[in-house]
Amino acid sequence: MAAPNIPDAVSDDLNYEEWAPTAKATLTEEGLWDIVENGVSPDPSKIPELSATIQAEQLSRWRDLVVKDTKAIQILQSSLTDSAFRKTISASSAKEVWDLLEKGNEEAKLRRLENKFEQLSMGERESVDSYFDRVTEIVEKLRRLKIEKSDYEVIKKVLATLSGSYDGVAPVLEELMDVHKMTFKSLVEFFHRYDSITEEDVHLMLKANRLKWEAQNKNNHNQNQEDRISTSAKWSGPKQFRRNKGVCFECGEKGHKARDCNGKNQQPAATEARKRGECVVRDRTGAVFGETMWDERGLSLRLQGSNFSYKQRYCEIMYVGKEATNKRSYVEGIETEGSVT
Known part of the structure; x- marks a missing residue:
């Protein structure tokens, strides 16, 4: 047949x-x-x-x-x-x-x-244990049908569908733990502990976690500084390294003398930006990126404290809008290569 x-x-x-x-x-x-x-x-x-x-x-x-x-x-x-x-x-x-x-x-x-999993939501008067039991039942049934939900998928769904009384849990959890590496079992244990601790305890844990992160970040920053100084001394030689210790009294930057300072010849917009402690960004012609450049080129520029080092100063350069690749910029007169998107 x-x-x-x-x-x-x-x-x-x-x-x-x-x-x-x-x-x-x-x-x-x-x-x-x-x-x-x-x-x-x-x-x-x-x-x-x-x-x-x-x-x-x-x-x-x-x-x-x-x-x-x-x-x-x-x-x-x-x-x-x-x-x-x-x-x-x-x-x-x-x-x-x-x-x-x-x-x-x-x-x-x-x-x-699958629809039940997508539509999961904790009732306003439902207990955590009851909600977790419902989630577990659906996940187990899916597993029997050869559909595996990762712990991260389940945790993400749970945190996004908690009742209003648990609105503050997700930010605390993400602050204290790496959600991507958690298991669903550890999430259940976290909630059992969370219900038994005071708000003051939560604040103390968050503060301790931030201090730990800041200490780690400071150590990494200091290590990066030492690596850059070591590399500079290696390639520039002792004479150049000694000169780098000086501070230009024109702009307050290290690495050059006042007579060589580009700050003397900066355009007004660059000078004002420097006084405000901002990084000054120029295009390959030497023009300062400001409101006029935004209007003319359709680019917007955002400067904020971040990772890149230009003469011991840090700024992140982000162009949003018109696409351009491998452009050359000048930051405080220092030429840098960057990918601009």
């Missing part, structure tokens, strides 16, 4: 979990379940290897099986909803109808579980 064109999933309006046991019981009572379970072989008279030797009795038994199969199809399809029935019309045997519905149920069940 030709295989039917099986659709991806049976209709959602068929409650397969209730329908299947009832249908199987009916088929068993009628003596038809073995036909559904094992199927019916093709017409032996149409198979060249069998047609020459088949006995009339054998052909008669095969025809009896076909009659039973037809009856089983009728029983199955008559118990279906209209939408599910339409999806089984192309099936040519009772076994194909059953297998189609079983496969479709698995896919429909998966789709329903």
